[in-house]
Amino acid sequence: xxxxxxxxxxxxxxxxxxxxxxxxxxxxxxxxxxxxxxxxxxxxxxxxxxxxxxxxxxxxxxxxxxxxxxxxxxxxxxxxxxxxxxxxxxxxxxxxxxxxxxxxxxxxxxxxxxxxxxxxxxxxxxxxxxxxxxxxxxxxxxxxxxxxxxxxxxxxxxxxxxxxxxxxxxxxxxxxxxxxxxxxxxxxxxxxxxxxxx
Amino acid sequence: xxxxxxxxxxxxxxxxxxxxxxxxxxxxxxxxxxxxxxxxxxxxxxxxxxxxxxxxxxxxxxxxxxxxxxxxxxxxxxxxxxxxxxxxxxxxxxxxxxxxxxxxxxxxxxxxxxxxxxxxxxxxxxxxxxxxxxxxxxxxxxxxxxxx
Numbered sequence: 001x002x003x004x005x006x007x008x009x010x011x012x013x014x015x016x017x018x019x020x021x022x023x024x025x026x027x028x029x030x031x032x033x034x035x036x037x038x039x040x041x042x043x044x045x046x047x048x049x050x051x052x053x054x055x056x057x058x059x060x061x062x063x064x065x066x067x068x069x070x071x072x073x074x075x076x077x078x079x080x081x082x083x084x085x086x087x088x089x090x091x092x093x094x095x096x097x098x099x100x101x102x103x104x105x106x107x108x109x110x111x112x113x114x115x116x117x118x119x120x121x122x123x124x125x126x127x128x129x130x131x132x133x134x135x136x137x138x139x140x141x142x143x144x145x146x147x148x149x150x151x152x153x154x155x156x157x158x159x160x161x162x163x164x165x166x167x168x169x170x171x172x173x174x175x176x177x178x179x180x181x182x183x184x185x186x187x188x189x190x191x192x193x194x195x196x197x198x
Numbered sequence: 199x200x201x202x203x204x205x206x207x208x209x210x211x212x213x214x215x216x217x218x219x220x221x222x223x224x225x226x227x228x229x230x231x232x233x234x235x236x237x238x239x240x241x242x243x244x245x246x247x248x249x250x251x252x253x254x255x256x257x258x259x260x261x262x263x264x265x266x267x268x269x270x271x272x273x274x275x276x277x278x279x280x281x282x283x284x285x286x287x288x289x290x291x292x293x294x295x296x297x298x299x300x301x302x303x304x305x306x307x308x309x310x311x312x313x314x315x316x317x318x319x320x321x322x323x324x325x326x327x328x329x330x331x332x333x334x335x336x337x338x339x340x341x342x343x344x345x346x
Binding site: 143145146147148150151153155164165168172176179180185188189191192193194196197 | 325
Protein backbone atom coordinates (compact mmCIF):
# COMPACT_ATOMS: atom_id res chain seq x y z
CA UNK A 1 0.00 0.00 0.00
CA UNK A 2 2.96 2.30 0.47
CA UNK A 3 3.15 2.94 -3.28
CA UNK A 4 -0.34 4.43 -3.50
CA UNK A 5 -0.74 8.04 -4.44
CA UNK A 6 -2.15 10.29 -1.79
CA UNK A 7 -3.74 13.47 -2.98
CA UNK A 8 -3.09 16.48 -0.88
CA UNK A 9 -4.85 19.33 -2.59
CA UNK A 10 -5.24 22.55 -0.63
CA UNK A 11 -8.37 24.57 -1.30
CA UNK A 12 -7.91 27.37 -3.79
CA UNK A 13 -4.42 26.31 -4.83
CA UNK A 14 -3.25 27.71 -8.12
CA UNK A 15 -1.11 26.27 -10.89
CA UNK A 16 0.54 23.01 -9.93
CA UNK A 17 -1.00 21.34 -6.95
CA UNK A 18 1.15 19.01 -4.99
CA UNK A 19 0.24 15.35 -5.05
CA UNK A 20 2.50 13.30 -2.91
CA UNK A 21 3.39 9.68 -3.24
CA UNK A 22 5.29 7.74 -0.61
CA UNK A 23 8.74 7.11 -1.94
CA UNK A 24 8.40 8.65 -5.39
CA UNK A 25 7.47 12.25 -4.55
CA UNK A 26 5.34 12.70 -7.66
CA UNK A 27 4.04 16.19 -8.29
CA UNK A 28 0.90 16.24 -10.38
CA UNK A 29 -0.80 19.22 -11.99
CA UNK A 30 -4.44 19.91 -11.36
CA UNK A 31 -5.22 18.91 -14.90
CA UNK A 32 -3.36 15.63 -14.47
CA UNK A 33 -5.18 15.05 -11.23
CA UNK A 34 -8.56 15.51 -12.88
CA UNK A 35 -7.56 13.26 -15.79
CA UNK A 36 -6.39 10.57 -13.41
CA UNK A 37 -9.50 10.94 -11.29
CA UNK A 38 -11.74 10.75 -14.36
CA UNK A 39 -9.92 7.59 -15.44
CA UNK A 40 -10.45 6.08 -12.03
CA UNK A 41 -14.14 6.79 -12.22
CA UNK A 42 -14.31 5.31 -15.69
CA UNK A 43 -12.54 2.21 -14.50
CA UNK A 44 -15.00 2.02 -11.63
CA UNK A 45 -17.82 2.32 -14.15
CA UNK A 46 -16.45 -0.54 -16.25
CA UNK A 47 -15.67 -2.79 -13.34
CA UNK A 48 -18.52 -2.36 -10.92
CA UNK A 49 -21.22 -0.84 -13.09
CA UNK A 50 -22.83 2.53 -13.18
CA UNK A 51 -25.11 1.91 -10.25
CA UNK A 52 -22.50 0.90 -7.73
CA UNK A 53 -22.69 2.74 -4.43
CA UNK A 54 -21.58 6.31 -4.60
CA UNK A 55 -20.73 6.22 -8.27
CA UNK A 56 -23.39 8.66 -9.48
CA UNK A 57 -22.53 11.22 -6.83
CA UNK A 58 -18.85 11.01 -7.69
CA UNK A 59 -19.53 11.29 -11.39
CA UNK A 60 -21.62 14.41 -10.89
CA UNK A 61 -18.98 15.88 -8.64
CA UNK A 62 -16.34 15.23 -11.26
CA UNK A 63 -18.44 16.93 -13.94
CA UNK A 64 -18.81 19.93 -11.66
CA UNK A 65 -15.10 20.02 -10.94
CA UNK A 66 -14.14 19.72 -14.58
CA UNK A 67 -16.50 22.50 -15.49
CA UNK A 68 -15.13 24.64 -12.72
CA UNK A 69 -11.58 23.87 -13.81
CA UNK A 70 -12.28 24.83 -17.42
CA UNK A 71 -13.70 28.19 -16.45
CA UNK A 72 -11.54 29.11 -13.50
CA UNK A 73 -8.09 27.86 -14.30
CA UNK A 74 -5.99 27.82 -11.21
CA UNK A 75 -8.72 28.71 -8.77
CA UNK A 76 -10.43 25.37 -8.42
CA UNK A 77 -11.50 24.24 -4.99
CA UNK A 78 -11.02 20.59 -4.22
CA UNK A 79 -13.40 19.39 -1.56
CA UNK A 80 -11.46 17.26 0.85
CA UNK A 81 -13.75 14.26 0.30
CA UNK A 82 -12.87 14.07 -3.40
CA UNK A 83 -9.28 13.35 -2.53
CA UNK A 84 -10.46 10.71 -0.10
CA UNK A 85 -12.84 9.20 -2.65
CA UNK A 86 -10.13 9.05 -5.25
CA UNK A 87 -7.80 7.32 -2.84
CA UNK A 88 -10.56 4.90 -1.91
CA UNK A 89 -11.08 4.01 -5.58
CA UNK A 90 -7.38 3.37 -6.02
CA UNK A 91 -7.38 1.24 -2.91
CA UNK A 92 -10.28 -0.79 -4.27
CA UNK A 93 -8.36 -1.79 -7.38
CA UNK A 94 -5.11 -2.53 -5.65
CA UNK A 95 -6.66 -4.32 -2.67
CA UNK A 96 -8.54 -6.62 -5.01
CA UNK A 97 -5.32 -7.78 -6.64
CA UNK A 98 -3.77 -10.90 -5.12
CA UNK A 99 -1.40 -9.96 -2.31
CA UNK A 100 1.63 -11.38 -4.10
CA UNK A 101 1.00 -9.17 -7.15
CA UNK A 102 0.20 -5.91 -5.37
CA UNK A 103 3.81 -4.88 -4.65
CA UNK A 104 4.98 -5.24 -8.23
CA UNK A 105 1.94 -3.79 -9.97
CA UNK A 106 3.29 -0.23 -9.71
CA UNK A 107 6.76 -1.39 -10.59
CA UNK A 108 5.37 -2.69 -13.88
CA UNK A 109 4.06 0.82 -14.58
CA UNK A 110 0.50 -0.40 -14.82
CA UNK A 111 -2.24 2.14 -14.18
CA UNK A 112 -5.35 1.88 -12.03
CA UNK A 113 -7.38 1.24 -15.16
CA UNK A 114 -5.05 -1.61 -16.04
CA UNK A 115 -5.48 -2.98 -12.52
CA UNK A 116 -9.21 -3.11 -13.18
CA UNK A 117 -8.57 -4.65 -16.62
CA UNK A 118 -6.39 -7.28 -15.02
CA UNK A 119 -9.09 -8.13 -12.47
CA UNK A 120 -11.69 -8.20 -15.21
CA UNK A 121 -9.53 -10.51 -17.35
CA UNK A 122 -9.07 -13.05 -14.58
CA UNK A 123 -12.76 -12.85 -13.71
CA UNK A 124 -13.70 -13.57 -17.33
CA UNK A 125 -11.23 -16.46 -17.55
CA UNK A 126 -12.88 -18.01 -14.52
CA UNK A 127 -16.38 -17.37 -15.81
CA UNK A 128 -15.58 -19.00 -19.14
CA UNK A 129 -13.97 -22.08 -17.59
CA UNK A 130 -16.85 -22.49 -15.16
CA UNK A 131 -19.43 -22.11 -17.91
CA UNK A 132 -17.69 -24.82 -19.94
CA UNK A 133 -17.65 -27.10 -16.86
CA UNK A 134 -13.89 -27.37 -17.11
CA UNK A 135 -12.21 -28.35 -13.88
CA UNK A 136 -9.25 -26.07 -13.35
CA UNK A 137 -7.10 -24.17 -10.94
CA UNK A 138 -5.84 -20.66 -11.61
CA UNK A 139 -2.69 -19.23 -10.12
CA UNK A 140 -1.57 -15.60 -10.35
CA UNK A 141 2.06 -14.73 -9.87
CA UNK A 142 4.98 -12.91 -11.43
CA UNK A 143 8.38 -13.83 -12.76
CA UNK A 144 11.63 -12.05 -13.43
CA UNK A 145 14.27 -13.13 -15.90
CA UNK A 146 17.42 -14.90 -14.72
CA UNK A 147 19.67 -12.82 -16.96
CA UNK A 148 17.65 -9.58 -16.87
CA UNK A 149 16.08 -9.23 -13.40
CA UNK A 150 14.38 -5.97 -14.44
CA UNK A 151 12.28 -7.89 -16.95
CA UNK A 152 9.28 -8.67 -14.74
CA UNK A 153 6.06 -10.19 -16.04
CA UNK A 154 2.75 -11.23 -14.53
CA UNK A 155 1.99 -14.92 -14.97
CA UNK A 156 -1.48 -16.42 -15.01
CA UNK A 157 -1.28 -20.20 -14.90
CA UNK A 158 -4.41 -22.16 -15.71
CA UNK A 159 -4.14 -25.83 -14.86
CA UNK A 160 -6.70 -28.02 -16.58
CA UNK A 161 -7.65 -30.90 -14.34
CA UNK A 162 -9.25 -33.19 -16.90
CA UNK A 163 -9.19 -33.82 -20.66
CA UNK A 164 -6.22 -31.50 -21.19
CA UNK A 165 -5.54 -32.69 -24.73
CA UNK A 166 -9.19 -32.38 -25.68
CA UNK A 167 -9.83 -28.86 -24.40
CA UNK A 168 -6.42 -27.19 -24.68
CA UNK A 169 -6.87 -25.58 -28.13
CA UNK A 170 -10.40 -24.43 -27.41
CA UNK A 171 -9.41 -22.92 -24.05
CA UNK A 172 -6.33 -21.23 -25.49
CA UNK A 173 -8.31 -19.68 -28.31
CA UNK A 174 -10.98 -18.33 -25.96
CA UNK A 175 -8.44 -17.07 -23.42
CA UNK A 176 -6.75 -14.96 -26.09
CA UNK A 177 -10.10 -13.67 -27.30
CA UNK A 178 -10.89 -12.54 -23.77
CA UNK A 179 -7.46 -10.96 -23.46
CA UNK A 180 -7.95 -9.10 -26.73
CA UNK A 181 -11.16 -7.61 -25.44
CA UNK A 182 -10.02 -6.75 -21.92
CA UNK A 183 -6.35 -5.78 -21.88
CA UNK A 184 -4.58 -2.65 -23.04
CA UNK A 185 -1.38 -3.08 -25.04
CA UNK A 186 0.66 -2.21 -21.97
CA UNK A 187 -1.03 -4.84 -19.81
CA UNK A 188 -1.09 -7.48 -22.57
CA UNK A 189 2.65 -7.05 -23.05
CA UNK A 190 3.34 -7.72 -19.39
CA UNK A 191 1.22 -10.85 -19.08
CA UNK A 192 2.19 -14.46 -19.61
CA UNK A 193 -0.65 -16.97 -19.96
CA UNK A 194 0.30 -20.55 -19.24
CA UNK A 195 -2.21 -23.31 -19.90
CA UNK A 196 -1.00 -26.54 -18.37
CA UNK A 197 -2.31 -29.93 -17.37
CA UNK A 198 -2.81 -30.59 -13.70
CA UNK B 199 23.19 -20.77 -42.83
CA UNK B 200 21.54 -23.11 -40.37
CA UNK B 201 17.75 -23.22 -40.55
CA UNK B 202 16.45 -22.83 -36.96
CA UNK B 203 13.30 -24.76 -37.78
CA UNK B 204 15.56 -27.84 -37.80
CA UNK B 205 15.52 -27.47 -34.01
CA UNK B 206 11.82 -28.22 -34.05
CA UNK B 207 12.35 -31.46 -35.95
CA UNK B 208 14.79 -32.49 -33.26
CA UNK B 209 12.28 -31.51 -30.55
CA UNK B 210 9.59 -33.66 -32.19
CA UNK B 211 11.87 -36.66 -32.02
CA UNK B 212 13.03 -36.07 -28.47
CA UNK B 213 9.56 -35.55 -27.01
CA UNK B 214 8.62 -39.12 -27.95
CA UNK B 215 11.32 -40.47 -25.63
CA UNK B 216 9.13 -39.16 -22.79
CA UNK B 217 11.89 -39.06 -20.18
CA UNK B 218 12.56 -35.80 -18.33
CA UNK B 219 15.88 -35.02 -20.03
CA UNK B 220 14.27 -35.44 -23.45
CA UNK B 221 11.18 -33.39 -22.54
CA UNK B 222 13.36 -30.58 -21.19
CA UNK B 223 15.64 -30.63 -24.22
CA UNK B 224 12.65 -30.73 -26.57
CA UNK B 225 11.10 -27.72 -24.82
CA UNK B 226 14.30 -25.75 -25.08
CA UNK B 227 14.96 -26.61 -28.74
CA UNK B 228 11.35 -25.91 -29.71
CA UNK B 229 11.49 -22.46 -28.15
CA UNK B 230 14.79 -21.62 -29.84
CA UNK B 231 13.47 -22.74 -33.20
CA UNK B 232 10.69 -20.16 -32.82
CA UNK B 233 12.86 -17.43 -31.33
CA UNK B 234 15.62 -17.69 -33.93
CA UNK B 235 13.20 -18.01 -36.84
CA UNK B 236 11.29 -14.93 -35.63
CA UNK B 237 14.50 -12.95 -35.14
CA UNK B 238 15.67 -13.85 -38.65
CA UNK B 239 12.25 -12.93 -40.02
CA UNK B 240 12.39 -9.51 -38.36
CA UNK B 241 15.96 -8.91 -39.50
CA UNK B 242 14.97 -9.64 -43.08
CA UNK B 243 11.47 -8.20 -43.29
CA UNK B 244 11.13 -5.74 -40.41
CA UNK B 245 14.62 -4.40 -39.83
CA UNK B 246 13.49 -0.84 -39.18
CA UNK B 247 10.98 -1.92 -36.55
CA UNK B 248 13.51 -4.26 -34.94
CA UNK B 249 16.11 -1.50 -34.60
CA UNK B 250 13.48 0.84 -33.20
CA UNK B 251 12.46 -1.87 -30.72
CA UNK B 252 16.07 -2.16 -29.55
CA UNK B 253 16.33 1.62 -29.18
CA UNK B 254 13.07 1.70 -27.21
CA UNK B 255 14.15 -1.09 -24.88
CA UNK B 256 17.48 0.58 -24.24
CA UNK B 257 15.76 3.94 -23.71
CA UNK B 258 13.31 2.45 -21.22
CA UNK B 259 16.08 0.71 -19.30
CA UNK B 260 17.01 2.01 -15.84
CA UNK B 261 20.57 2.33 -17.14
CA UNK B 262 20.43 3.16 -20.87
CA UNK B 263 23.67 2.76 -22.78
CA UNK B 264 25.20 4.93 -25.51
CA UNK B 265 24.39 3.01 -28.65
CA UNK B 266 26.96 2.14 -31.32
CA UNK B 267 24.96 2.90 -34.47
CA UNK B 268 27.26 0.93 -36.74
CA UNK B 269 26.90 -2.28 -34.72
CA UNK B 270 23.21 -1.61 -34.16
CA UNK B 271 22.46 -1.21 -37.85
CA UNK B 272 24.55 -4.29 -38.62
CA UNK B 273 22.38 -6.13 -36.03
CA UNK B 274 25.52 -7.62 -34.58
CA UNK B 275 24.32 -10.52 -32.44
CA UNK B 276 26.93 -10.24 -29.68
CA UNK B 277 26.49 -6.49 -29.45
CA UNK B 278 22.70 -6.65 -29.29
CA UNK B 279 22.82 -9.30 -26.57
CA UNK B 280 25.11 -7.06 -24.53
CA UNK B 281 22.78 -4.05 -24.52
CA UNK B 282 19.19 -5.33 -24.30
CA UNK B 283 17.24 -8.55 -23.51
CA UNK B 284 16.71 -9.64 -27.11
CA UNK B 285 14.05 -12.23 -26.21
CA UNK B 286 11.95 -9.40 -24.81
CA UNK B 287 12.67 -7.12 -27.76
CA UNK B 288 11.63 -9.77 -30.30
CA UNK B 289 8.31 -10.42 -28.55
CA UNK B 290 7.70 -6.67 -28.08
CA UNK B 291 8.37 -5.95 -31.76
CA UNK B 292 5.88 -8.68 -32.74
CA UNK B 293 3.40 -7.15 -30.31
CA UNK B 294 3.87 -3.72 -31.86
CA UNK B 295 3.33 -5.17 -35.33
CA UNK B 296 -0.20 -5.89 -34.08
CA UNK B 297 0.68 -9.57 -33.75
CA UNK B 298 -0.15 -9.47 -30.04
CA UNK B 299 -0.94 -13.14 -29.70
CA UNK B 300 2.25 -14.13 -31.51
CA UNK B 301 4.30 -11.94 -29.14
CA UNK B 302 2.47 -13.33 -26.14
CA UNK B 303 3.07 -16.94 -27.16
CA UNK B 304 6.74 -16.20 -27.68
CA UNK B 305 6.93 -14.96 -24.09
CA UNK B 306 4.95 -17.91 -22.76
CA UNK B 307 7.20 -20.38 -24.54
CA UNK B 308 10.25 -18.48 -23.30
CA UNK B 309 8.90 -19.02 -19.79
CA UNK B 310 8.50 -22.76 -20.45
CA UNK B 311 12.04 -22.82 -21.81
CA UNK B 312 13.39 -21.18 -18.63
CA UNK B 313 11.57 -23.77 -16.52
CA UNK B 314 12.99 -26.60 -18.65
CA UNK B 315 16.56 -25.33 -18.40
CA UNK B 316 16.73 -23.89 -14.89
CA UNK B 317 13.99 -25.28 -12.66
CA UNK B 318 15.07 -28.74 -11.62
CA UNK B 319 12.18 -29.08 -9.15
CA UNK B 320 9.56 -28.93 -11.88
CA UNK B 321 8.40 -32.10 -13.65
CA UNK B 322 7.86 -31.65 -17.38
CA UNK B 323 4.65 -33.10 -18.76
CA UNK B 324 4.56 -35.01 -22.05
CA UNK B 325 1.15 -33.64 -23.14
CA UNK B 326 2.15 -30.06 -22.40
CA UNK B 327 5.39 -30.32 -24.37
CA UNK B 328 3.47 -31.90 -27.27
CA UNK B 329 1.03 -28.98 -27.26
CA UNK B 330 3.87 -26.48 -27.09
CA UNK B 331 5.50 -28.07 -30.13
CA UNK B 332 2.18 -28.03 -31.98
CA UNK B 333 1.72 -24.33 -31.17
CA UNK B 334 5.24 -23.51 -32.32
CA UNK B 335 4.69 -25.45 -35.54
CA UNK B 336 1.69 -23.24 -36.23
CA UNK B 337 3.54 -20.01 -35.38
CA UNK B 338 6.41 -21.00 -37.68
CA UNK B 339 3.90 -21.59 -40.48
CA UNK B 340 2.64 -18.03 -39.93
CA UNK B 341 6.18 -16.75 -40.34
CA UNK B 342 6.58 -18.72 -43.57
CA UNK B 343 3.41 -17.10 -44.86
CA UNK B 344 4.82 -13.71 -43.82
CA UNK B 345 1.86 -12.97 -41.62
CA UNK B 346 3.77 -10.60 -39.36
